[in-house]
Amino acid sequence: MELKQYAKTVAKNARQASIELATATGDQKLNWLKRCAAELVARADEIVAANAKDLTAAEEKGLSSAMIDRLRLTPERLQNLADAVVEIGQLPDPVGEIFESCKRPNGLLVTKVRVPLGVVFFIYESRPNVTVDAAALCVKSGNAVILRGGSEAFHSNTVLYSVLKDCLKAEGLPENAVQLVETTDRAAVGEFLAKGDLIDVTIPRGGKSLIERVAREATMPVIKHFDGICHVYIDASADQAMATDITVNSKCQRPGVCNAAETLLIHKDAAARFWPALAAELQSKGVELRCCSESAKGIKDAKAATDEDYGTEYLELILSVKIVDSIEEAAGHIRQFGSGHTESIVTNSLQAAEYFQNQVDSSAVIVNASTRFNDGGEFGLGAEIGISTDRFHARGPCGLREIMSYKYVVHGTGQIRN
Structure with missing residues (x-):
């Protein structure tokens, strides 16, 4: 036929x-x-x-x-x-x-x-x-x-x-x-x-x-179930252990799926406290880091990140990294390069969490948890036919x-x- x-x-x-x-x-x-x-x-x-x-x-x-x-x-x-x-x-x-x-x-x-x-x-x-x-x-x-x-x-x-x-x-x-x-x-x-x-x-x-x-x-x-260019943003007030666990899980737990993190944004104050240690932990898991000029300092084997990297869904153990001066800069970066899929903030500040929720317009905005939770089963839906990045009645899982x-x-x- x-x-x-x-x-x-x-x-x-x-x-x-x-x-x-x-x-x-x-x-x-x-x-x-x-x-x-x-x-x-x-x-x-x-x-x-x-x-x-x-x-x-x-x-x-x-x-x-x-x-x-x-x-x-x-x-x-x-x-x-x-x-x-x-x-x-x-x-x-x-x-x-x-x-x-x-x-x-x-x-x-x-x-x-x-x-x-x-x-x-x-x-x-x-x-x-x-x-x-x-x-x-x-x-x-x-x-x-x-x-x-x-x-x-x-x-x-x-x-x-x-x-x-x-x-x-x-x-x-x-x-x-x-x-x-x-x-x-x-x-x-x-x-x-x-x-x-x-x-x-x-x-x-x-x-x-x-x-x-x-x-x-x-x-x-x-x-439409579009690209999963998902971000983890580590706020200035973030707890180091929590930030490390969430970042590693978001990137490494299953890198080939759409809700895996592709970009890490880290506030300069948090970066000063623990970015080298977090970078070492990621690299120990086999993650290739593609860094901005600031985040590359002192990081062995880091590659230079381009705008193309920040707009790429890798679906493998590669992570783009950028140190930002403020939460406002982080939100702006997500608006520019994100796909509207999933973004997570790690913070101890209620004010920062509320700002992030209000300023970041993706299908799921997650506070102090892994991006990997944007999933129909994890949200109690049983499963999902897709994760919509549209703004229709059907959005997210x-x-x-x-x-x-x-x-x-x-x-x-x-x-x-x-």
């Missing part, structure tokens, strides 16, 4: 599935999620074997160690994924939730009710666990989803999709509620982006070039409610308008 017809068929099937999902019960969706979780564990050997093919190809292509880490599935990671699916199942069903209501003077009862967006086209790269996260969130929230994973995870995504589809059939849910684009042809993306009459929203999650292409070509609304809309439902007793 040629691509244009293939995309139309998949999108039409998704539209019909979204209609059928409207009558699915909460118990059906819960049982599907429980079954998926059990099958992910039961079929772990099969999934890991498929993943091994992707890992071998990735190594042959010379992908970075961080990218390979994002691609890797292990029995432990599959168990964590299964646990997340169960957690999503335990969340209240948002479909039909009345979250606002008022009674008008004429007796009309006006309510706002959560409803699914409809059909979601989800484009993502590398991480095959996202296949399951996205499907779980979409079906739970009553949305049909079309999954378009990256070619580097094709074998992994294919076997995960077979698990999801088998479980949909077993629980009497529409099989086309979850569909995988079963071609690696990049032109297929363009065909789906042209289906604004059948697809309600596109969510791209990947590199800058992918996001820009989707935003340019999409004929439907786009919720997009869980169940963020991939829903609402409608007004009005009850009267025969009122007419004069």
Whole structure:
């Protein structure tokens, strides 16, 4: 089947599935999620074997160690994924939730009710666990989803999709509620982006070039998961031990993910107290430091940072560093170079914390904790389909409610308008 017809068929099937999902019960969706979780564990050997093919190809292509880490599935990671699916199942069903209501003077009862967006086209790269996260969130929230994973995870995504589809059939849910684009042809993306009459929203999650292409070509609304150029700012009053722990965790705990820190900003007073010791700790973890002229002083093997460095999402053990004269300068730097993803301040000053919260406009502003906490699971959402850097209703980790809309439902007793 040629691509244009293939995309139309998949999108039409998704539209019909979204209609059928409207009558699915909460118990059906819960049982599907429980079954998926059990099958992910039961079929772990099969999934890991498929993943091994992707890992071998990735190594042959010379992908970075961080990218390979994002691609890797292990029995432990599959168990964590299964646990997340169960957690999503335990969340209240948002479909039909009345979250606002008022009674008008004429007796009309006006309510706002959560409803699914409809059909979601989800484009993502590398991480095959996202296949399951996205499907779980979409079906739970009553949305049909079309999954378009990256070619580097094709074998992994294919076997995960077979698990999801088998479980949909077993629980009497529409099989086309979850569909995988079963071609690696990049032109297929363009065909789906042209289906604004059948697809309600596109969510791209990947590199800058992918996001820009989707935003340019999409004929439907786009919720963008843009670069994670995340900052840690160490304020003048910061405690050294806390600042060290937060910086190291933000950068090193898992450097290949979008909420890992890419830039460290440190107030000159804090730098005078403990920057050399912090630099040594980072370097002992294998971090390459790219420093401004001030922060490079006395730091062995530091490289000179450029404006390009400050605007780069490395996704590996590289950290840009700049010493600033004030919190105002730190906030200005973030406005200039940040991507609106995640910023953290380490401080003992309530005034500084409040200033940072008010002046830094990112999807998550974190006080005295690691940037790594900007995550759907950590925020109690079960998982996320992406971390939106837009300023729409969906911002930050997009869980169940963020991939829903609402409608007004009005009850009267025969009122007419004069």
